[in-house]
Amino acid sequence: MKKIGQSTIIGIIFLGMCGCNSVKPTDLTNSNQVTNQADSQAQKIIKIGGSSSTVTVLKLLAQAYQSQNKTVKIEFISNSQSEGAIAALKNDIIDIAGSSHKLKPEEDNGKIQYRELAQDLLVVATHNSVKGVTNLSTKQLKSIYKGDITNWRELGGANADIVLLDRPEDESAKKLLRKYYLGEEKTTAKAVILNKEGELIETLQSTPNSLGAFSLASSLINKLPVNHLSLNGVAPKAQNFATGKYQMVRHIGILWEKSPSATTQGFIDFIFSEEGEKLLQNNGFVTAK
Structure with a gap:
């Protein structure tokens, strides 16, 4: 009788332990749902x-x-x-x-x-302090980047030094300027080199008498208070690009x-x-x- 009683007690304890550690199908389902929800969120x-x-x-x-x-x-x-x-x-x-x-x-x-x-058209723009200059010829733009023209007065503007904002040579903006206007002439050492286009845009807005080239779309989207310059009499507009008049894109x-x-x-x-x-x-x- 003692042996039977001990066996019964051991069996009850064993079953209880199994019951505590058992996982119900509904628990698995809920766990999978949580995992799937997490995966779904990660994928989005x-x-x-x-x-x-x-x-x-x-x-x-x-x-x-x-x-x-x-x-x-x-x-x-x-x-x-x-x-x-x-x-x-x-x-x-x-x-x-x-x-x-x-x-x-x-x-x-x-x-x-x-x-x-x-x-995206590339626009040459100036700080809104620059007055009397709305157009540049290829020769004039090239002279600014070379450092031969250093004062807005030489272009019909006020007596103020030109602050040239430039990009590194391996950036797309500088490559386009060279392709269509600047050629291989060396840029003046006085140019302020800005690594990112956003930095150039911010500096142009905050620096009187400055000039730089950047995205026309960025200027339009953000309604930047800057002056867009025509080049060789052609305004930087989509319709001028469509007709082949404005090529710097x-x-x-x-x-x-x-x-x-x-x-x-x-x-x-x-x-x-x-x-x-x-x-x-x-x-x-x-x-x-």
Whole structure:
């Protein structure tokens, strides 16, 4: 009798322990739901990186898309050059890269793709303190960058020294200036070199008698209080670019993985939709054909 009693007690204890550690099907279901919800939320974050010249257009599109898709969060990684953004994309750090140049053969790993998004006119502008100067010839602009013309009085303006704001030689803005106006002439050592376009725009607005070149769309979107200069009598306007009169334009494209997440694909579809195209056109960009 003692043996039977002990066995019964041990069995009851064993069953109790099993009962405490057992997992009900409903517990598994709830656990899976929590996991799936977390995964779903993680998939709805889109990370974007790009050169400073591409951030304006991508933020414009991101803001419009997020206003329609409240569950999607678009994060912008710190700005870099196009090459850095493409490298980040290939290393799965970001989902979309903005670039001011097409995908180069040496950058292509076979897993990413490029598509041109828009064309952004480059405008030469001055601080709003500059009066009497609305147009520059190629010769005049070249002389400013060389340091041969140093005072606005030489161009019909007031007696004030020109403050030249410039970009590094490897930046798209400086490359375009050289291609269409400056040639290979050396830039004056007195030029103030600013690494990012945003820095140039801020400095131009806060520095009397300054001149610099940057995105026309950025100027229009942000309604910057600066003077846009015509070049050789041609105003920096989309219609003048369409007719071939104004040629200084920067090509903006995006890159993404060939098999993106559904969330990333949704944003890309919006970017190239009629709505996205109209948004860009209304803000000074020339949409890619």
